[in-house]
Amino acid sequence: MKVTISVIKADVGSLAGHVKPSQKLLEAVENYVKNHGKGLLIDYNISFTGDDVAILCTHQQGKLNEKVHKMAWEAFLAGTEVAKAQGLYGAGQDLLKDSFSGNVKGMGPAVAEMEFDERPNEPFLFFAADKTDPGAYNLPLYLGFSDPMHNSGLLLSPSMNKGFSYHIMDVSYTEADRVVELNVPEELYDVAALLRDQERFVVESIFSRNNGEQAAAVSTTRLHNIAGKYTGKDDPVMLVRVQGAFPATGEVLSPFNIGQYVAGFMRGSHTGPLMPVKRFTTISFFDGPPVVSCTGFCVHEGKLTEPVDCFDHPYWDYVRDRVSEKATEIRKQGFVGAAMLPFSELEYGGIVDKLNKIDKKFKIRK
Ligand code: F6R
Ligand code: MG
Ligand code: MG
Numbered sequence: 025m026k027v028t029i030s031v032i033k034a035d036v037g038s039l040a041g042h043v044k045p046s047q048k049l050l051e052a053v054e055n056y057v058k059n060h061g062k063g064l065l066i067d068y069n070i071s072f073t074g075d076d077v078a079i080l081c082t083h084q085q086g087k088l089n090e091k092v093h094k095m096a097w098e099a100f101l102a103g104t105e106v107a108k109a110q111g112l113y114g115a116g117q118d119l120l121k122d123s124f125s126g127n128v129k130g131m132g133p134a135v136a137e138m139e140f141d142e143r144p145n146e147p148f149l150f151f152a153a154d155k156t157d158p159g160a161y162n163l164p165l166y167l168g169f170s171d172p173m174h175n176s177g178l179l180l181s182p183s184m185n186k187g188f189s190y191h192i193m194d195v196s197y198t199e200a201d202r203v204v205e206l207n208v209p210e211e212l213y214d215v216a217a218l219l220r221d222q223e224r225f226v227v228e229s230i231f232s233r234n235n236g237e238q239a240a241a242v243s244t245t246r247l248h249n250i251a252g253k254y255t256g257k258d259d260p261v262m263l264v265r266v267q268g269a270f271p272a273t274g275e276v277l278s279p280f281n282i283g284q285y286v287a288g289f290m291r292g293s294h295t296g297p298l299m300p301v302k303r304f305t306t307i308s309f310f311d312g313p314p315v316v317s318c319t320g321f322c323v324h325e326g327k328l329t330e331p332v333d334c335f336d337h338p339y340w341d342y343v344r345d346r347v348s349e350k351a352t353e354i355r356k357q358g359f360v361g362a363a364m365l366p367f368s369e370l371e372y373g374g375i376v377d378k379l380n381k382i383d384k385k386f387k388i389r390k
Pocket of ligand 1 (some may be wrong): 044257290291292308311
């Protein structure tokens, strides 16, 4: 059976700053999906990570479907109404357009979708990150799919022996989608050369070269390209199919033990380590650290199993402690050098005004 999995997420208001959505907001989103998804969706699951609410749903309408996207957009509007009524911070923050047109791409919410013929058993992972941008998935996707140090199946399993095809987007190009397709292992170094620059080149999707099937889909929205000003970091979502011709669950999770430094953290303008967290984790230290949750499901005839929280395990407590140390270390450096993002990536305009003012005071010595 052909099924589409869509995840559409937005920040439409949160408690106590940018910490987490309120229970009432979540209920409003969930009730909307429950009532308006009838006859449209097969199944759904509502969750939050930090201040972002994610609507994960299954259906047979295909990708970028107007009805599915409109339903999600309106569910977020329903959440926004509650956020306003409760006086939540940043109510409606990610809904950047006044009216819905076609699909949510370019309108603020992040979206990742995959359409495929269901395998007899179909396990997949749903990742949601907060206080960072889509480039945060570059390194885990590089290592999890192409490095035998994490993906032992590249050596051990004949079903991955042809490698994978990466579709990589140049997210600085705002006229249209600008994408390159590169095949690993042959073009591994080209993939690395692009993925090095997390703010410009972002993995959009990955396909198996053994069976041509899609393995991964990442949201590539850059909010600062849509709004022209800071409205929040992009907080990307990702779907990954696992097992068989794809990496095993644990191989996809493996590189998240690095806690690699990503863009985001306080005011979307700092560098911080990406912490793998449990579902429904809030935001705290220095409006961070950047976090990522991972929920596993199986889907059968479009029906989702119960969710499993993939980072809820003693091993990841140890990783979280180490990532906390990394966060503390880089914060010792405050605003200097690598701790704050380069000028082009700063999300607040204040420093531009400051530098312009100071610039006039410079004198050239004779
Ligand atoms: C980062 C984030 C927060 C805010 C910060 C200031 O993605 O959302 O770090 O940037 O709390 O928030 P405002 O500018 O809304 O007062
Ligand atoms: Mg926010
Ligand atoms: Mg957020």
